[in-house]
Amino acid sequence: MMLVIVPAFNEEKALPGTLAELLRLYPRAQVLVVNDGSADGTSAVARRAGVRVVDLPVNMGIGVAMQTGYRFAREHGFSRAVQCDGDGQHPPAQIAVLEETMDRTGSAMVIGSRFVESGKEGFKSLFMRRQVIRFFSRWILLLCGVRVYDVTSGFRLVNEKAIAIFARDYPFDYPEPEAIVLLSRHGLAVAEAPVAMRERQGGVSSIGFFSGIYYVVKVSIGLLVTRLRSMR
Amino acid sequence: MTVTLQSVAFIFSLLFLAAIFELVRRRRLKESYALSWFFVGGCVLVLSLLGERLEVVARLFGFAQLSNAILVFTVFLLLVLLLGLSVAVSTLSGMVQTMAQDIGLLRNRREAKDKDGADAP
Numbered sequence: 001m002m003l004v005i006v007p008a009f010n011e012e013k014a015l016p017g018t019l020a021e022l023l024r025l026y027p028r029a030q031v032l033v034v035n036d037g038s039a040d041g042t043s044a045v046a047r048r049a050g051v052r053v054v055d056l057p058v059n060m061g062i063g064v065a066m067q068t069g070y071r072f073a074r075e076h077g078f079s080r081a082v083q084c085d086g087d088g089q090h091p092p093a094q095i096a097v098l099e100e101t102m103d104r105t106g107s108a109m110v111i112g113s114r115f116v117e118s119g120k121e122g123f124k125s126l127f128m129r130r131q132v133i134r135f136f137s138r139w140i141l142l143l144c145g146v147r148v149y150d151v152t153s154g155f156r157l158v159n160e161k162a163i164a165i166f167a168r169d170y171p172f173d174y175p176e177p178e179a180i181v182l183l184s185r186h187g188l189a190v191a192e193a194p195v196a197m198r199e200r201q202g203g204v205s206s207i208g209f210f211s212g213i214y215y216v217v218k219v220s221i222g223l224l225v226t227r228l229r230s231m232r
Numbered sequence: 233m234t235v236t237l238q239s240v241a242f243i244f245s246l247l248f249l250a251a252i253f254e255l256v257r258r259r260r261l262k263e264s265y266a267l268s269w270f271f272v273g274g275c276v277l278v279l280s281l282l283g284e285r286l287e288v289v290a291r292l293f294g295f296a297q298l299s300n301a302i303l304v305f306t307v308f309l310l311l312v313l314l315l316g317l318s319v320a321v322s323t324l325s326g327m328v329q330t331m332a333q334d335i336g337l338l339r340n341r342r343e344a345k346d347k348d349g350a351d352a353p
Contacts, residue, residue: 034336052340052344053340054336054337054339054340055336055339055340056332056333056335056336057332057335057336058332060328060329060332060333064329064332064333067329067333068333068336068337071333071337072337072340075337172329
């Protein structure tokens, strides 16, 4: 069974469209919205769509929201979980591509990537953002010998082993790149699949201009620390 | 160090220690955190009692001025205290994270249960 985890913070505008598409395309999967303490009608909108909702009592950030989804997946015995943003950036139709890649490669995590092969047609991010992603990508390659291009993509499919790890230990602030290092430290393989992403349908990016520098420093150190941490 | 300064420091450190003790007594401050503050109060008390001898110690470490020695010492002491507080805050935020997740997951579970109950005849 597959669980689609949709983390949502003040996402009432774009959420209904994403959820409708998910339910239509994957009737056998279960959809879980993790409402990260939204101030708007995110929770109500999700409930109206008929999906399960976990409301966090306060805004805890994307990492904690995602981990809530993984804990749910673990508690309910799901064998696969997809991370799919509620803002419409991640086209639900492309989940099939992630699944196909996981079936083929047997990787513990498949990342929907904007930078491999045919992924190029879809929405690509701004120049500076791309440079930062390239830097993180090289840093991860240096730290653990894993080649991932779109390290910040939050569009991911993980298997049971990765669910178990993430339910116990998931990075919080800007978790995507660190999660790759975490899995690789547990000896699990990470693969990439080309997907066409769209521009967000509503809401704003979580990273502003000035917090960009903080972001780069924080993630670079975070990656190093995750690499050096003992994995029990 | 003048006698005036010495007595001011002495009285201040006594009041400081009394304030900490009172906070602990009223349960406004946990013993575990109070300990480090007692240490700070104790340090100030000892320094105030040392008086003239303090200057000899400062010379020994190569400080030209006693005030410099005290300043450096204070900065290090505060750094250690602040680091301790950051560690405490990190522990707390980790706890809050787990608890927020627990609340969300439990509510969801109860909701699902309520729904099942309503569906049954």
